[in-house]
Amino acid sequence: MKKTKVVIASLLKPIDDTRMYEKFGLSMAETNKYDINIIGFDSKNVRTHEGITFHPHGPFGRLSFQRLIHPFKVFKKYIQLKPEIIIANTHELLIVSSVYKILFGSKLIYDLRENYVKNIRFTQVFPPAVRPFLAAWVRLKEWLSRPFINHYILAERVYNKQLPFLSKRVTVIENKYAPQTHESTAYRNPDPEYIDLLYTGTISESNGVFDAIDITKSLHLCDPKVRLRIVGYCALKKDLMRLHKEIEHYEFIELNGGDHLVPHLEIIEAIQKADFGFVLKRSNGGINDDKILTRLFEYTANKLPILLLNNPTWLQFCAEFNAAIEVNPDDFDAKTLLNTMKTKTFYDRGNASSSLWSSEKPKLLNLLEELSGQ
Incomplete structure (x- = not known):
């Protein structure tokens, strides 16, 4: 044929x-x-x-x-x-x-x-x-x-x-999320010795990378087990220069990418090894208000708990699975947030397979x- x-x-x-x-x-x-x-x-x-x-x-x-x-x-x-x-x-x-x-x-x-x-x-x-x-x-x-x-x-x-x-x-x-033949869906393998936080996707100020860094630093002061891995590509040179400056003296913050694209397989591996993923993309003139970001599908399909900006569309999406903790990067208490992260149960309702391709x-x-x- x-x-x-x-x-x-x-x-x-x-x-x-x-x-x-x-x-x-x-x-x-x-x-x-x-x-x-x-x-x-x-x-x-x-x-x-x-x-x-x-x-x-x-x-x-x-x-x-x-x-x-x-x-x-x-x-x-x-x-x-x-x-x-x-x-x-x-x-x-x-x-x-x-x-x-x-x-x-x-x-x-x-x-x-x-x-x-x-x-x-x-x-x-x-x-x-x-x-x-x-x-x-x-x-x-x-x-x-x-x-x-x-x-x-x-x-x-x-x-x-x-x-x-x-x-x-x-x-x-x-x-x-479209898992490939060598990828296991909803497979979780975090390191029990640490509380690993994750930022994936395009690295930029508007996508919340610096908010994620600031939150991580505050949480790390409460518990040295907290770490952050940033995985993605940064298109704007000024953001990349600021990123390197923000993390250069913090061993608990790791960057994979920045000046180069990261294979999607490495992103999925990072998701499956993390304890929480950040989704802090700012509204930015209403661009993001009603969008379901790709990382939300990837995180929920892999049952990764989410630290989530208070966007009503995203909160409603995550509530279906009990997948997230709402976070306001401009006004949060680190001790309270950390305690919630340690005690809250996630993904105890809904069917996260609805996030699959x-x-x-x-x-x-x-x-x-x-x-x-x-």
């Missing part, structure tokens, strides 16, 4: 990105119906897999000429590969993907992983003077490409309310079958 050729493409994600490869790519490969091609920047951690071909490119800065011209290189790759379905993982590929669809008749899916306009406006990635213009350009591309999008995939339910350009052809496919995979496969006519 002839396989349907699919391209999953991104500019700023690695080719072994968790969503592109471990969730979308591997789910498609299981069916043996698709010839899968993943375009992203190069990664040293890539594993080969039958039915999946990687097309890496070199990394480039967020504010660089290479970022401007690279969509045209992706377009050349489209012409070479001749995909029947394109899954564009970023707004930067909307124009070239739409042009390819017009010329060659492929099916086009826009996988919306972020509300990009809100991110540009309310984060510190870009200089303040250029943010309004960049945000307007992104939204214009999303409107202009609308007639050519066969289907929208949303990583968050809230995008249905936030994004004005969406059509009725929408499927929500959340970023739930297995509930989302059928949505993806049904959509692809519909678009490919299989």
Whole structure:
């Protein structure tokens, strides 16, 4: 049987990105119906897999000429590969993907992983003077490409309310935890000699890394067994410089990553060895208020107790499993918090397996079958 050729493409994600490869790519490969091609920047951690071909490119800065011209290189790759379905993982590929669809008749899916306009406006990635213009350009591309999008995939339910350009052809496919064949779900192996705290994900001030450090330092004063492991990548140089300064004299705080991406397997291993995980991402102009963060799925699927910012959406999500302790980084008592951590029972209700990718995979496969006519 002839396989349907699919391209999953991104500019700023690695080719072994968790969503592109471990969730979308591997789910498609299981069916043996698709010839899968993943375009992203190069990664040293890539594993080969039958039915999946990687097309890496070199990394480039967020504010660089290479970022401007690279969509045209992706377009050349489209012409070479001749995909029947394109899954564009970023707004930067909307124009070239739409042009390819017009010329060659492929099916086009826009996988919306972020509300990009809100991110540009309310984060510190870009200089303040250029943010309004960049945000307007992104939204214009999303409107202009609308007639050519066969289907929208949303990583968050809230995008249905936030994004004005969406059509009725929408499927929500959340970023739930997809354990690989060598990973044990809900496996816990913390060191009984310590109280290990964990911060994972993008390292930044707005994501709460410095709040996590301050809370850890306060808890460590109450009990020297408290340690913190920070695992992730820091995109902003000023945050990375501050991070190194904040932790340089504290042996009980360990950094894995910072200036480089960390393989997802190492993140999962850290989750399974921790006693508590931090989720302290600030509201930041309302960007995060109604989102269910990927780390919430990863932590709850692995039954890791959570030290959680008082966000109503997250509190409601965690209450289903009794998974969290609410923490206000600006106003907390370390002794009281530590006592609660030591005495509270977690995950004694609900079914944490609802945080697994297995509930989302059928949505993806049904959509692809519909678009490919299989």
